[in-house]
Amino acid sequence: MKRRIAALVALASMTTAITAPVLAAPPPFETVAPIAYMKDLSSGQVLFSKSADQRIPPASQAKMMTVYVIFDMLRKGELSLDQMITVRPETWRNWHGPSAGSTMFLSPGEQVSVKNLLHGIVTLSGNDACVVLAEGVAGTEAAFADIMNRTARQIGVTNSVFTNSNGWPDPAEHVTAHDLSLIAERTIRDFPDLYLEFYGQKEFTWGKTMGEGAAITQSNRNPLLGRVAGADGLKTGHTEAAGYGFTGSAEQKGRRLVMVVAGLSSFNERIAQSVAFMEWGFNAWKSVPLAKKGARLQTAEVQLGDKREVALIAPRDLAVTLPRASRNSEIKVSVAYNGPIKAPIARGQHIADLVIRTPDMPPQRLPLVAAEAVDEAGIFDRIGAGFRSLFGF
Secondary structure (H helix, E strand, O other): OOOEEOOOOOOOOOOOOOOEEEEOOOOOOOOOOOOEEEEEEEEEEEEEEOOOOOOEOOOHHHHHHHHHHHHHHHOOOOOOOEEEOOOOOHHHHOOOHHHHHHOOOOOOOOEEEHHHHHHHHHHHOOHHHHHHHHHHHHHOHHHHHHHHHHHHOOOOOOOOEEEOOOOOOOOOOOEOOOHHHHHHHHHHHOOHHHHHHOOOOOOOEEEEEEEEEEEEEEEEEOOOOOOOOOOEEEEEEEEEOOOOEEEEEEEEEOEEEEEEEEEEEOOHHHHHHHHHHHHHHHOEEOOOOOOOOOOOEEEEEEOOOOOOOEEOOOOEEEEEEEOOOOOEEEEEEEEEEOOOOOOOOOOOOEEEEEEEEEOEEEEEEEEEOOOOOOOOOOOHHHOOOOOOOHHHH
C-alpha cells in the first residue's frame, strides 16, 4: 500500500507532489580508480558507484572489520579498554621486521592494553597489533576470523570473506567496495563515541628504536586528514595484488559522506584521487532537510491490533541529496509500506519508507518507524475487525 504525502521540503501539507529543487543530471565525476563508491549517510543516497560489487583483496582495509568486532565486544562488556594482553613470543617472531609489513613495534612478552592495541591498528595499521589482539580475545587468529565473518553477516556484509585479522594476502579472502562502505557506515552509526576516540588521530607513539631507545612516533596514513575539512576516518590498504586503496569518511555541516577507492597505482595517486573524490561529494551535491527526528509524517493501517492505525515518524533527521546546481521543479514524495501491518508492532520498529522520486535519479528511500507500540487485539476486537472486514466498514 502506498500513501502519498507532500509539502514544501518540510512535508507540511497533503498533496501528491511538492515544489522543491529538482535533480539536474547527476554531477559527473571521473576517476582513474578502477573501483570507487560513495554514499551520503545523511540521506542514504549512493552518489557514485563504479565496480562496487567486484571482489577484491582487502589489504589493510580488512582491519576495519577487526576494529568493528572489538568495538562490539566493548559495547557488550565482553572486553574492556584497560584489559591487558601479552604479546606471545611466537606472534612477535612472525610479525616483526620488514617482511611483516606495517607494525606497531611491539616487543615479545610485552603487556599492552586493548586501548593501545586499537590505536596501533587504527592509526598505525599495525599487523602485529591485529594478531596480538585477535589472539588475546579469541585464542587464535583463525577463531577471531570466524567471529569477523559471523559479525559481518549480522550487519549485512554479504559479499566478503575474512581469513585473518589484518588483511594479509590470502587467495580465499576478499571484499567489495560496497561492503567496505557498509562496515564504515555501521562503525560510525553503531559506535559513535568509540569512532571519535580512535579514528582520525593524526599520529600515535609506541615502541622504541634499537640502540638509543628513542620513542617511535608514526603518522596516520589517512590521505584526507589535514586535506579535507571534517575528515576523521577510516582505513588505508596496500598490497601488490590489491594496489592502493582507501575507505574514508568526513562530515561537514552535519552531512557525512563515506567513500571507497581501490586498485590505485601509487601512494600519491591514492592521496590525489581520495581528496578529489571527497571534495566532489561535498561540492557537487547538497543535502536538503525533509523532516526532523520524531516528526509525524503519516499513519499506517494496522491489522488485528488494539489500535486501527499507527503514526509513522522520522527515526532521525531525514534529508534528500540533490545536485548542487539543481533548479526548481516537481519531485514526488510518498510513503510506502506493505499493509495493513500485522500487530504486534514495537515502538520504533521500521515499518514504512519515505520514497523520494526525481526525474534523473533512482528513488531515494528513507526509513519511517512506528511512533508507539501496538499490541495484538483482544478477542472482542478481533470479532469486531472481522465484521468490519466482512461488511466493509
